Amino acid sequence: MKDRPIGVFDSGVGGLTCAKELLRLVPGENIIYLGDTARMPYGVNTKETLARYTNDDVEFLQRKGVKLVVAACGTVSSNVPAAQIKNLSVPFIDVITPTISAAVKATKNKRIGIIGTPATIKSGSFASRLKMFDKDIQTVSNGCPQLVTLVQEGYIDEDNFILNSVCKEYLAPIKAFGVDTLILGCTHFPIISKVIQNIMGNDVTLIDSGYETALEVKKILEMLKLERTQPRDRVEYYVTSQPEEFDRVANIFLGDGSDAKAILTDIKD
Numbered sequence: 102m103k104d105r106p107i108g109v110f111d112s113g114v115g116g117l118t119c120a121k122e123l124l125r126l127v128p129g130e131n132i133i134y135l136g137d138t139a140r141m142p143y144g145v146n147t148k149e150t151l152a153r154y155t156n157d158d159v160e161f162l163q164r165k166g167v168k169l170v171v172a173a174c175g176t177v178s179s180n181v182p183a184a185q186i187k188n189l190s191v192p193f194i195d196v197i198t199p200t201i202s203a204a205v206k207a208t209k210n211k212r213i214g215i216i217g218t219p220a221t222i223k224s225g226s227f228a229s230r231l232k233m234f235d236k237d238i239q240t241v242s243n244g245c246p247q248l249v250t251l252v253q254e255g256y257i258d259e260d261n262f263i264l265n266s267v268c269k270e271y272l273a274p275i276k277a278f279g280v281d282t283l284i285l286g287c288t289h290f291p292i293i294s295k296v297i298q299n300i301m302g303n304d305v306t307l308i309d310s311g312y313e314t315a316l317e318v319k320k321i322l323e324m325l326k327l328e329r330t331q332p333r334d335r336v337e338y339y340v341t342s343q344p345e346e347f348d349r350v351a352n353i354f355l356g357d358g359s360d361a362k363a364i365l366t367d368i369k370d
C-alpha cells in the first residue's frame with residue numbers, strides 16, 4: 102500500500118498549487134495528477150454535474166492504483182461530499198478544513214475574505230465553516246470565474262494588464278470590507294498570488310488552499326503510516342484535452358526547470 106502513488110485532481114492547472122508543495126514536502130511520494138481540462142471550468146456547474154465529474158476523476162485515479170485521493174479543487178471540495186463518491190476505497194482529502202484552520206490562525210481582526218469560483222461561493226462552504234470555528238468571524242466573499250480562465254490560458258504574468266484589471270474589479274469589495282486575511286479558495290488563484298497581494302497590500306495574509314492541503318496530506322500520510330520511504334521515481338500528469346496548454350502553464354508555475362509533459366486521456370480509458 103505504502104508504495105502506491107498519491108492521486109491529485111482538479112479541473113486544470115489549479116491542483117498544481119497542491120502538487121508543487123507535495124513534490125517538496127513528501128519527497129518519496131509518487132504522484133498521479135489529473136486535470137479534467139476538457140470539462141473546465143468546474144466552478145459554473147450544478148452540484149449534480151460536479152458529483153458526476155468527481156466520480157469520473159476519482160474512478161480514473163483509483164484505476165491507477167492510488168493510495169489516497171486529493172480533491173485539489175475548491176469547487177469539488179465545496180460541493181461534493183465524500184459520501185457521494187461511489188466505490189471510494191482510499192482516504193479522500195479536500196481543501197476546506199486545512200484552509201479554514203490556517204485562516205483562523207492568521208486573522209487578528211476576525212475579518213476574512215474568500216474568493217473562489219461561483220459554485221464555491223454559492224455553497225457557503227468556507228464562510229459557514231469559519232463561523233463554526235469562531236462565531237465572531239465576519240466574512241466577505243466574491244466569485245471570480247474569469248480568473249480561472251485567465252490562469253488556465255496562461256495570463257499569469259505579474260504585470261499583465263488584463264489580469265490586473267480583472268483582479269482589481271473582483272477584489273474591490275473584499276478590500277473595502279477591511280479584511281486582514283484572504284482565502285484563495287480556488288486552487289487556480291495561488292498561481293497569481295503576487296498580483297492579488299499587490300492589490301490587497303502586504304498587511305493582508307493570503308491563505309493558499311493548495312499549500313495548506315499539501316501540508317494536510319503529509320500529516321495524514323504520517324498518521325496512517327502510509328509514507329513511502331524510497332526516493333520518488335514517478336510523477337505523471339494526465340489531462341482530458343490540450344496537453345500543450347497545460348504543459349506551458351505547468352512548467353512556468355512549477356519552475357526549477359520542470360519538464361511536465363501531460364498525457365492525453367479521456368478518463369474512461
Ligand code: DGL
Pocket residue numbers: 111112113115116141142143144145173174175176177217218221249286287288289
Ligand atoms: N481550481 C478549481 C477550484 O479550486 C476549479 C476551477 C474551475 O474549474 O472553475 O475551484
